[in-house]
Amino acid sequence: MTSQHLSQALRPGEDILDVDPHPELAGRQARPLRFITCGSVDDGKSTLIGRLLWDTKAVKEDQAATLRRDSTGKQNELGLPDFALLLDGLQAEREQGITIDVAYRYFSTDRRSFFVADTPGHVQYTRNMATGASTADLAVLLVDARAGLLEQTRRHATIAAMMGIRQFVLAVNKIDLNNYDEAGFQAIARAFREIALSLGVRQVTAIPVSALKGENIVTRGDDVMPWYSGPTLVEVLEKATQRTGQTTGFRLPVQRVSRPGEGFRGYQGTVAGGSIKPGDSVVVLPSGVEANVKAIVTYDLVRNAAVHGDAITLVLDRPVDVARGDMIAAIDQRPMTGRAFTARLVALSPDGVVPGKRYWLKAGSRRQRVLVRPTSQLDLSTGNWDDATYLPVNGIGVVELDFEDVAIFDSYETNRDTGAFILIDPESLNTVAGGMIDGRRSKTGRFDALPDADRATVTLPARLLEAFLKTEFARSHAGEIKVTGPEEAEGE
Incomplete structure (x- = not known):
């Protein structure tokens, strides 16, 4: 099929990745579910996804033969190959036994198709994990049943939540090495649910798994874990919902002005909402x-x-x-415009984010000079x-952005394309x-991400307001909180 024929076969809103490579499998949703695996080092992310690919018959015969050859001397006690090699393709990854880059794989079951991003666990590759999370519908966070929750677990959960992911699967891996301890599993699950709730995530499914033995991945582990009656990993993935994240009106960031002749002027770009x-x-x-729109x-x-x-x-x-970097938007659902915004950041450079330094901010096709002032940072230990x-x-923090020229954004919660x-x-x-935009900041330093009609008013004494504004919930929802009245000075 040629690219022209393919484009004509696509439905509006689809891209090539949205086309099911196996149309003969009927009854499956049109777009594959996109999910990531994340967690700390050596929690078994690559092994879990490799096992998932193996057990869902997504590994072709030639791949299986290569895997067996590359696994020479690395077979486990069950005589199975090293499943992590299905994901770790870089030489450095295979030599060190770690994941460095994001590995994307496609697989399918009788009910659904999937794209999985296996992301690295090392702190120095956090930027790669954030990249994988930016397009995912669901996050599978792995935890070693013996070690429990670690700082990297909280970091990855926080980044996933910042990226708009609201479905978490907590895979408590290596449960076989912890003697299938139910009490230990339940304790880890409870602790993680508290973290998820603090991040605004309420949909958490905790599953005890052994990636090495394939227990509760595709097939159940009832023989060794009779105390667990929940779903397997693949059952959760088959029932997961795809996030839309698009509650704004029409958005077209202009990438190019087309003038092929005197009689035609068009504005080109990809619809972002x-x-x-x-x-x-x-x-x-x-x-x-x-x-008004004349033609598309x-x-x-x-x-x-x-x-x-x-x-x-x-x-x-x-x-x-109209110029490159401008935005064409629905007249009755306009994005925020202004020169002062608040945002959440994940610092990716060894030098971090320097206070008062001017950076280039790139959002879509628009690039602007901006002054960045960090105001708070998440303590991952507490x-x-x-x-x-x-x-x-x-570091993960909240910053104030001051632009030299007018900036155009939606809050990330309403549109991840125009809010990132x-x-x-x-x-x-x-x-x-x-970064992800929280909201517009007024001259007094307050934020305005929502119209007043969509707000509820709560009156608090100054002492309670001050304490509330210092809580994690208030800081993480800063773009949605508007403070007015005499208490405002005290809330600063």
Whole structure:
């Protein structure tokens, strides 16, 4: 099938990754579920996914032969190959027995198809884990049953939650090496649920597994764990929901202005939210000029509608000054515009995020100069948010962003495409941090991510307000909290 034929076969909003490579398997959802595996070092992430691929018959004969050959001298006591080699493809990964880069694999069951991202556990590869989480619907967090929850467990759970993932599977691995201890499993599950709740995640499924023996991965381990009556890992994955994360109106970040001739002017980009059709009213930001949609064009046809994910050329009914980096949005559901925002960051550079330093902020096709001021950092050992003016590498914190020019964002909770960004060092051009917008900050330092009509008002005494604003919940939802009245000064 040619690329032209493939594009014509796609439904609106699909891309090539959304097409099921096995259409003969009926009854499966159209888009594969995307999930990640994460956790600390040596918790068995690659082995678990390798076992999942093996037991779901996703390993072809030639791959199986290569795996057996590469596993020479590495077979386990069951005589099975080293399943981690199905994911660890880099020479350094195989030599050191660790995961460095993100490994993406496709597999399917009779009910569903999946894309899994196996992410590294080492702290120095946190940026790779964040990359894998950015497009996932669900996170599988692995914990060694003998070691319990570690700092890296909390870090990965926090990053996954920051990336908008609201479905967690806690896979308590190596349960066989802990004598299938039910009490130990339950204690780990309870402790993790408390962490998840503090992150705003309520959907947690805890499963005792042995990736090496394949217990509770695809097949149940009833013989050795009669006390566990919950689902297997694959059963949870088959029933998981896909996140939409798109509650905004139409968004088109302009990537290019097309002028093939005097009689045509179009604005090209990929729809980042909502839908559009000819006749709809739109606004061009940051200029605020309004217009109507005249036509929607792709490279081979004229469309009567476009939805999230479609690459289109938008033609308006009047000449409008639009440049690369501008945004065309629904006239009645506009994004936030301003020069001051608050955001959450994951610091990825060895130098961290330096207070008061100006960086390049890149969001979609728009690049702007921004001054960054860290205000708090998550203490991974306690789960508390502490005041901070500097974010070290792998630090997770809240920052204030001050732009030289008008910036255009949605909050990340409502649109991850238009609410995410990266910071770039203007000197080295290295990526310094990945961030998610919480909300717009007013001149008084308060945030305004939601219209007043969508807010509820609660009155608190100044002493309670001050204590509430210092809690983890308040800091993590800073973009949704609006403080007014005489208590405001005390809440600062």
